[in-house]
Amino acid sequence: MTKSLLFIASLLFILTSCKEGSVDKTERSGEPDVYNVEDDNAKMNQAMVNAKNSIDEFKNALASDNPSFEYFTIKQKFNADGGAEHIWVGDIQLIDNDFMGIVANEPVYTSEVKLGDTITVNSANISDWMYYDDGEVVGGYTIRVIRDALSPEEQAQFDAENGLLFK
Template identity: 55%
Template sequence: MKRTLFTFGVIFLLVTSCNQNSKSKTIREGEPDVYNINSSDSKMNEAIKNAKKSFDLFQNALTSKNPDFEYFSIKQKFDTPQGGEHIWVQDIRFVNSQFVGIIGNEPVNTNEVSLGDTITIDKNKISDWMYFDKGITRGGFTIKVLRDQMTEEEQKSFDLESGLLFE
């Protein structure tokens, strides 16, 4: 359980804000870092497109009740005057044909939600999804884009700290 909470803490440092600025990282005292990505970033937009296109895989895994599948999360976009903030929602459940979860990190640019809020996912605003399958990360398209932009040393550190395993 302790490893899981730590892993999610690292995952949530990969919140992205789509705004007018070029790629940058905002470091927050006592909170995960936030990566600001320009809304025209082609690699990130492709990752979001792939996540949306493959969302049925997430839904099928969640509703399968397979004990090998765990720690389901969805990243949702929240509109802001700067463009949007993409926030991970954790502890996903499927209730009355809707996805419900808990805001997993402190928002930076939106007052629409707060850390710990329970929300119903807006399927039109999903920008990523992930879950673990016997410890292997499924989904996580936007995480992969950010990881691919890290130096080899940063990638090794991220892999070690997060415990995320991608195939």
């Protein structure tokens, strides 16, 4: 569990969670920044649709017990004052066709969950998923939207700081 939580903490240097309805960045002392994305952002909304439409790929990979696959995480939308907050849930397990995991980010806007809570993921509120396949990111649709908006230099820095390899 600790290894996965450390991975998620380092992974989310740029995108810890998203709050719908705004465009600014929330900086937190000792925590990764949170980038707020407008709820009508077409690229982000399409990324969330793509994630939902491909959740079976994630489920099959999780159930495969492939030793090359690791760090399974799901991003879930939670209600927050004035909108919603999307938070990563790590250490994902599939139990009776439900995803269960541990809240891996310190919430900024929602009081529905807190860091370290064990939850059953609400499938209707999944906004992203990802895992590593031999060190390469699979999924991570919303992360890719943020990453794609960076300059090539910023992308290289982001990848190096977080150990990310994108296919």
